[in-house]
Amino acid sequence: MSAIEQLRDKLVELQSELEKHKDENKIQREKIEKMSAEVVDSNPYSRLMALQRMGIVKDYERIREKSVAVVGVGGVGSVTADMLTRCGVGKLILFDYDKVELANMNRLFFTPDQAGLSKVEAAASTLNFINPDVTIETHNYNITTVESFDKFLDTIKNGGIASNSSVDLVLSCVDNFEARMAINAACNELGLNWFESGVSENAVSGHIQFIRPGDTACFACAPPLVVAENIDEKTLKREGVCAASLPTTMGITAGMLVQNTLKYLLNFGEVSDYLGYNAMIDFFPKMSLKPNPSCDDRHCLLRQKEFAAKPKVEKVETVEEIQAPVHEENNWGIELVDSSAPVTTEAKPKEVSTGLKLAYDAPDKTEAVVEGAVGNTADISLDDLMAQMKSI
């Protein structure tokens, strides 16, 4: 065989191997026009559409008409986006400005080969591969700067599935006070419902909080009294200190967040106003917080007025049970207020340690509203306790 023939053979061989490798990177399922309930191995929606037959959800496919913004694509946000993508949500809008690092590998979702990529780009690529039916939009900037805040506000205002409509829900999965306040300000201004979420720096507790402007306390109505002072992860890392984290606590927090998102968007079950998780003793406190009538956020006050004037209609959707009764009785469903609630009167430290600052100067008014709220849920819990005692 001549040299040129050998070269040609080698070239054909290489080209075919290359195509194979390219294919391996790209095997992606086709888009699916309409969700089907057909029970075949090739249907990625059969187990979700079965929620209708089980009497849990009336019309599961409505999820395709929903648009959800996820702010922060870290340990909680990435798993949140993953779950919503697998559930087939219509549109996901991701916000983050951080990069994937090997130091993030102790949480679910990202893989070591993505180290160095922007979190939103890496996430969008994985999510689009998992479910090409979901529209993924990415925003790679810090929402707390003045210019970016306007872009953020505009994006969630016009990010709905229908043109000129807002997103259906904003999920906060950020890790700092400033970003939470930015989301709070935007959602108060637009009257948009959102969930706040968080995990503790010792990795063994987490929480979600449902904020409906005017109806429940916003983040500025009862913010944490003490917050880290201009200390971001970079400063901490220079000092050789970082927060602990666990895939378990973050996965559970993301699960609680998306489960309540599904209940809200598809109208089933009870959406929790606040749900906490203490991993040390497997304790899951629930509570409700009323809005603060002297909140610092003027849009919150506007929303409170609107809410007070609105006629209260309870939206009840009945789901016909087609198969197998669902055993959901809960004779012991007592809800108790957590003693480690975000703000309590006792939690006012006289001295603030280095690196911490008071988040605001006038705790009196928030104290009042939080006391009221806590007292309120404590009263409810007491009634429940009494009822339980009698029934034993």
Added chain:
Amino acid sequence: MSAIEQLRDKLVELQSELEKHKDENKIQREKIEKMSAEVVDSNPYSRLMALQRMGIVKDYERIREKSVAVVGVGGVGSVTADMLTRCGVGKLILFDYDKVELANMNRLFFTPDQAGLSKVEAAASTLNFINPDVTIETHNYNITTVESFDKFLDTIKNGGIASNSSVDLVLSCVDNFEARMAINAACNELGLNWFESGVSENAVSGHIQFIRPGDTACFACAPPLVVAENIDEKTLKREGVCAASLPTTMGITAGMLVQNTLKYLLNFGEVSDYLGYNAMIDFFPKMSLKPNPSCDDRHCLLRQKEFAAKPKVEKVETVEEIQAPVHEENNWGIELVDSSAPVTTEAKPKEVSTGLKLAYDAPDKTEAVVEGAVGNTADISLDDLMAQMKSI
């Protein structure tokens, strides 16, 4: 340029592109000899080792000496294996005999390109890529057949990190009665602790149960009274019916399972005997079940005798708090018994529907022990309630 030179150039170009694609498929981090607490972006263990500085875990790196068997690598098992891999467990032994299908894409972990692969092989490949420090062993067979059961028993008996040692824990993530009974029989025979887990077919509840042979009720002490009769997924699918499932419920169940696994293996917090999850109302019941003195499993009776004879020593490990006090007080940590516990006296149906069978014929003795167990926890809860009432 001559034809041969052009060919040579093309060849070099192709070869380099091919290498790039091969690299893309294989960028995998090097193994890490010893876990480091150093706070740098390139350290995948910094956030886990920080649990020591936070005063949660005394010696995190002990996790490398632990071997865990995960039986069933579906919606709960795959996420369980993912979490344990990212936490850097020493060894994972995976059992399953099913294949990945597109119909599984509504749960976390598997990706559409893995459809058709065996679940254990697909999982092992992903997990090894995520963390090459974890030893992954796969077993692709059904543990309930006579021959395979012996292989299963032998594997968990000798699957520890040290030679001739057993695994440290078995996690059941299976979806049927027969497989749970097989795991139960093996663990009773070997005196091995294990966690049972499960999610309901309507996708909105889940649970985990810690079984310590001789100390707590085994799966045969108080099994479900009614189980599906020889109906596996294949039969159901032919009839166009399948169970519903959600990534949220399965992620939360896996999170509860692995969190309690970490607490048990690394000796921190309180390990729950039973933890349930009702997604409709965000209710998380806890309870304890004592072993049945007339259990059908003779190895269970042997373990009960051994446990009764053993001197009771409480193992307490103190962790020095180096930084930031952990606020873990829980004045409201009341544990209540769930009314929908696996077996209750009221739950005895007179008629069994088509496709269901009684799992056993003599419910009297289990009734007795379950009554006792429930009565017992109910008493404890009553005391707790009384104490709480007084303190309000």
